[in-house]
Amino acid sequence: MTKSFADKLGQGGFGIVYKGSLPNGHLVAVKILTNSKENEEEFINEVASISRTSHVNIVRLLGFCLDGSKRALIYDFMPNGSLERFIFNDRSQIESALGWNKLFEIVVGVARGLEYLHRGCNTRIVHFDIKPHNILLDQDFCPKISDFGLAKLCTSKESIISLIGARGTIGYIAPEVFSRNFGVVSSKSDVYSYGMMVLEMVGGRKNLDVTTTSSSATYFPHYLYKNINQYCVEACGDNGEATEIVRKMILVALWCIQTMPDDRPSMSRVVNMLEGDISDLQLPPKP
Secondary structure (H helix, E strand, O other): OOOOOOOEEEEEOOEEEEEEEOOOOOEEEEEEEOOOHHHHHHHHHHHHHHOOOOOOOEOOEEEEEEEOOEEEEEEEOOOOOEOHHHHOOOHHHHHHHOHHHHHHHHHHHHHHHHHHHHHHOOOEEEOOOOOHHHEEEOOOOOEEEOOOOOOEEEOOOOOOOOOOOOOOOOOOOOHHHHOHHHOOOOOHHHHHHHHHHHHHHHHOOOOEOOOOOOOHHHEHHHHHHHHHHHHHHHHHOOOHHHHHHHHHHHHHHHHHOOOOHHHOOOHHHHHHHHHOOHHHOOOOOOO
């Protein structure tokens, strides 16, 4: 299937991903998990979560293999790789590769995928690791949410999730996941991660610039909050349509990253905000 693991697509904390093909020629991505207790839980989480889903914006699990300590997950191959490849580059490169309209379509697609996970499938799922690296792009740049290793299934009607320790990736983890002083952990934690990711898509940069001294000036969300009009002009010039798209993305993302979970919109509300008129969007309190 993988031609002796010759074509390596990427590597992460949980294992290595290889390109392969099924006997009928269908291209696949094969995720080989490294052998550890944590990865055993990750494997079970991923299979249990994603096998319950069916949505255009969720990556499709084609199968899995469990042979002793060896574990593998088989997905559709995504020819354009992850969103991360396209957004952390020079702004002009991003625009030439995708353009603001395509970036906006990706933002909406991920929102619809999360709305489905939170409300649409039989068992509600909170992903807990939404970030550019985990958004895969097919041949048409349609986004697919991937990597459900940290996901939690909500089998009851309870909206509050019990967690032992924080989970996720630094820079995208909601405050309440670190400390319950900020509120309870719920699907609103995904909303926060989504908002942080959208701001990185807008800026083509990490939200926190670790190469400079730590201050509010280097924290991109705070910069955008203070300079939203200026940034829209700088990013789009005289392109009125693009300016409206960028402003809408920023406003929605700033709502999503509000410190307290109750102040954030649900993903259903986020979809409505993105698809609605920009005149209906107000600047939220400073996050």
